[in-house]
Amino acid sequence: VTTFTADTYQNEYLAEGAEEVNAVVTVTASGGSEAPEASRAAEIIIIDISGSMNYPATKLRAAQQATAAAIDSIRDGVWFGVIAGTKLAHQVYPTTGSLFPASAYTRDEAKRAVAGLQAQGGTAIGAWLALANQLFATVPAAINHAILLTDGKDESETPADLEQALAGAQGRFQCDCRGVGTDWVVSELRKVASALLGTVDIVADPAQLAADFTNMIEHAMGKATAAVALRVWTPQTASVSFVKQVAPTIEDLTGKRMAVNDRVGDYPTGSWGEESRDYHICVKVKPGAVGDEMLAARVSLVVGDQVVSQALVRALWTDDAQLSTRINRAVAHYTGQAELAQAIQEGLEARKAGDDATATVKLGRAAQLAAASGNEATTKLLSKVVDVEDAATGTVRLKSRVADADEMALDTRSTKTVRVTKSGS
Amino acid sequence: VVTCPNCGEPIEATDQFCEACGVTLAPEGAARPSAPAPPPGQDARDASDAALASPLTSSVPTAPAAETTSTTPCVACGASAEHIDADGYCEVCGHMQPGPRDHVELDLGWAAGVTDRGLRHPRNEDAFHLEMAGPAADGGVVAVVCDGVSSSVRAEDASEAAAVAAGGVLASVVAGAGSLAAATVHAADAANQAVAALTWTPTGQMASPSCTFVSAAHRAGEVAVGWVGDSRAYWVEPQGGVRQLSVDDSWAEAQVETGLMTEVEAEADPRSHAITRWIGADAPALDARVVTLAPTRSGRLLLCSDGLWNYASSIEDMAGLLAAQPSGATPIDLARSLTEFARSSGGHDNITVIVIDLPTPDTEQKGSQ
Numbered sequence: 001v002t003t004f005t006a007d008t009y010q011n012e013y014l015a016e017g018a019e020e021v022n023a024v025v026t027v028t029a030s031g032g033s034e035a036p037e038a039s040r041a042a043e044i045i046i047i048d049i050s051g052s053m054n055y056p057a058t059k060l061r062a063a064q065q066a067t068a069a070a071i072d073s074i075r076d077g078v079w080f081g082v083i084a085g086t087k088l089a090h091q092v093y094p095t096t097g098s099l100f101p102a103s104a105y106t107r108d109e110a111k112r113a114v115a116g117l118q119a120q121g122g123t124a125i126g127a128w129l130a131l132a133n134q135l136f137a138t139v140p141a142a143i144n145h146a147i148l149l150t151d152g153k154d155e156s157e158t159p160a161d162l163e164q165a166l167a168g169a170q171g172r173f174q175c176d177c178r179g180v181g182t183d184w185v186v187s188e189l190r191k192v193a194s195a196l197l198g199t200v201d202i203v204a205d206p207a208q209l210a211a212d213f214t215n216m217i218e219h220a221m222g223k224a225t226a227a228v229a230l231r232v233w234t235p236q237t238a239s240v241s242f243v244k245q246v247a248p249t250i251e252d253l254t255g256k257r258m259a260v261n262d263r264v265g266d267y268p269t270g271s272w273g274e275e276s277r278d279y280h281i282c283v284k285v286k287p288g289a290v291g292d293e294m295l296a297a298r299v300s301l302v303v304g305d306q307v308v309s310q311a312l313v314r315a316l317w318t319d320d321a322q323l324s325t326r327i328n329r330a331v332a333h334y335t336g337q338a339e340l341a342q343a344i345q346e347g348l349e350a351r352k353a354g355d356d357a358t359a360t361v362k363l364g365r366a367a368q369l370a371a372a373s374g375n376e377a378t379t380k381l382l383s384k385v386v387d388v389e390d391a392a393t394g395t396v397r398l399k400s401r402v403a404d405a406d407e408m409a410l411d412t413r414s415t416k417t418v419r420v421t422k423s424g425s
Numbered sequence: 426v427v428t429c430p431n432c433g434e435p436i437e438a439t440d441q442f443c444e445a446c447g448v449t450l451a452p453e454g455a456a457r458p459s460a461p462a463p464p465p466g467q468d469a470r471d472a473s474d475a476a477l478a479s480p481l482t483s484s485v486p487t488a489p490a491a492e493t494t495s496t497t498p499c500v501a502c503g504a505s506a507e508h509i510d511a512d513g514y515c516e517v518c519g520h521m522q523p524g525p526r527d528h529v530e531l532d533l534g535w536a537a538g539v540t541d542r543g544l545r546h547p548r549n550e551d552a553f554h555l556e557m558a559g560p561a562a563d564g565g566v567v568a569v570v571c572d573g574v575s576s577s578v579r580a581e582d583a584s585e586a587a588a589v590a591a592g593g594v595l596a597s598v599v600a601g602a603g604s605l606a607a608a609t610v611h612a613a614d615a616a617n618q619a620v621a622a623l624t625w626t627p628t629g630q631m632a633s634p635s636c637t638f639v640s641a642a643h644r645a646g647e648v649a650v651g652w653v654g655d656s657r658a659y660w661v662e663p664q665g666g667v668r669q670l671s672v673d674d675s676w677a678e679a680q681v682e683t684g685l686m687t688e689v690e691a692e693a694d695p696r697s698h699a700i701t702r703w704i705g706a707d708a709p710a711l712d713a714r715v716v717t718l719a720p721t722r723s724g725r726l727l728l729c730s731d732g733l734w735n736y737a738s739s740i741e742d743m744a745g746l747l748a749a750q751p752s753g754a755t756p757i758d759l760a761r762s763l764t765e766f767a768r769s770s771g772g773h774d775n776i777t778v779i780v781i782d783l784p785t786p787d788t789e790q791k792g793s794q
Binding site for chain 2: 233234235236237238263285288290291292293294295296298312316317318319320322323326
């Protein structure tokens with residue numbers, strides 16, 4: 001059985017009159033070493049077969065091979081299916097308007113159907129997600145996961161169509177999104193992934209698709225607990241400023257709040273395997289008098305309607321500056337990582353808009369934050385877009401020529417954080 | 426290993442709450458201090474202290490105590506008692522309700538102690554131990570006051586562990602025959618070991634668990650007073666004479682002792698209250714300083730934390746403060762009145778006061794229970 005723990009990292013001491021309480025809550029799921037029950041899981045692979053997948057033809061072939069590899073990684077008994085997307089959504093396997101349990105036989109059938117796909121037509125991501133949503137509803141699974149692969153912009157439907165499909169799918173299944181090549185739009189896929197509690201990444205080289213798909217399926221197969229929510233209680237006079245997942249990636253959950261009552265809201269976190277995630281919670285409270293202690297938030301982990309773990313976020317007002325000026329390392333670290341992601345996204349936007357001055361400042365700040373926090377992956381991605389002259393001061397020069405794939409990789413992966421080391425605090 | 430009676434998870438002997446299930450812990454032998462009706466003029470917070478007073482505060486060997494479930498409304502927003510959660514927070518406004526250690530009184534008749542959170546600190550990190558020991562005819566009594574260092578981790582646990590450990594050592598010697606001076610040094614050592622044994626997580630610039638220590642032990646006319654840090658002991662004579670028995674282990678005192686500054690100059694320095702010696706794992710390995718006395722006239726021992734003497738630091742001010750107290754005040758009256766004085770002076774720190782009436786030598790013990 002999976003057990004959850006929740007630990008708070010904060011400086012609970014506030015100066016007189018201070019009204020903002022910050023804390024990092026680390027949630028860890030462990031145990032449950034036995035494989036999750038297969039029949040509780042469902043998996044749908046959605047591949048783009050729009051005309052552009054033929055240019056070059058290796059893209060479609062790589063997508064077919066990656067889908068076959070993914071199918072091979074689905075455990076026996078897991079409900080599964082394959083959708084091919086153009087301006088419509090086509091069910092490739094099975095063709096019965098439902099999903100089949102995986103077995104050697106059904107996997108072979110599915111791979112043969114995928115191998116026969118031809119590329120033609122447009123791109124309508126919302127329509128693909130709507131079909132996936134219908135198919136998930138036909139099986140009694142709780143842990144529903146999809147992979148969505150596209151190589152282009154969502155051009156065969158309106159943004160409102162996509163919004164509507166996302167609204168319908170939210171909370172029904174999770175979806176990891178991948179863009180192949182460089183003709184797709186990062187912000188579009190990020191929106192899909194964010195709404196459906198999934199990841200987004202670029203697979204610039206089609207040859208790498210199979211390994212990436214296999215990895216995603218294995219990850220999905222490890223999820224044992226569905227529909228886990230972060231339940232945040234705050235006092236009557238307080239309000240939640242934000243709730244963000246900050247590790248392994250930054251994901252702002254603030255807008256996903258579902259009110260339980262006046263003082264309690266649930267923030268969906270999707271399915272959990274054996275893993276650990278960090279959340280940054282910021283609460284605005286009515287300042288107490290010096291000497292007062294207040295519970296600023298009670299953060300519970302809720303599975304179904306059962307509280308499985310909880311952590312307290314406290315506030316103690318003091319006139320001892322030695323206590324109130326201490327900066328909690330976890331809070332400082334993740335505040336920096338959030339700023340890093342924002343600086344990259346704003347810097348790249350400025351660069352695209354031709355505002356080199358802003359781009360240089362923002363990406364310089366990003367280089368400085370990435371170096372200071374030991375975020376080597378981001379440092380490496382940044383170095384393909386800017387020449388770093390002095391990371392300590394954030395002095396960079398924009399490269400005159402940047403490969404699209406490098407820029408998109410930096411953009412999609414800007415939300416990846418490094419974890420704070422928990423020694424000290 | 427000590428385990429939680431509710432959920433079975435391991436706990437520290439000094440824990441107030443189980444870290445695992447949150448239940449309030451009442452260890453064997455611990456006792457509820459007397460919780461008299463609050464004196465007139467105290468506010469609502471104090472009134473609820475009586476209801477919330479629980480065993481694990483200043484360790485007091487009397488009857489065991491029971492539940493600590495709140496029966497009073499939230500002191501901040503007035504929400505009814507069922508809105509107070511197991512952690513002591515109001516589930517409507519979040520306000521922490523007064524804890525069991527916020528205000529504790531112990532009245533043993535001719536000896537009494539009061540500890541109070543004061544007004545400006547979120548917790549009471551002071552703790553005391555007060556106990557009669559040995560045959561009543563000897564008037565044996567043990568008192569310990571410890572003040573948790575607020576810039577250290579688990580300061581409230583440090584003071585409590587130190588007071589309990591030192592009190593136990595002193596009580597066994599007072600009840601027996603050993604030297605009180607040697608017992609005082611041993612008691613401070615035991616306090617040191619108890620504090621060093623607390624588990625703790627390094628947190629920012631916070632020091633390891635630390636506290637001060639001042640003790641008094643009396644048996645048949647012999648008194649030993651020991652200290653580490655800046656909690657103080659005074660000898661108060663009925664005619665008004667006051668002597669400070671302890672010498673602060675503080676930066677200010679060190680300046681004065683070495684002639685670098687006058688008392689006034691040193692007191693004005695921001696470093697004046699930094700203590701140079703303390704109880705804890707990282708403390709200098711030095712014996713507690715001990716003075717012994719054999720009073721030939723009756724008098725009172727007064728032990729206190731700096732939450733009181735900050736408002737009457739010089740001996741003249743302390744003498745004036747004591748002279749202003751009603752004559753004929755019993756030890757509990759005096760301890761309460763001095764605590765109230767510190768609160769009405771600003772209550773910037775936790776306040777602990779112990780008052781012990783020592784019998785006149787060669788006459789009958791007075792008032793022993």
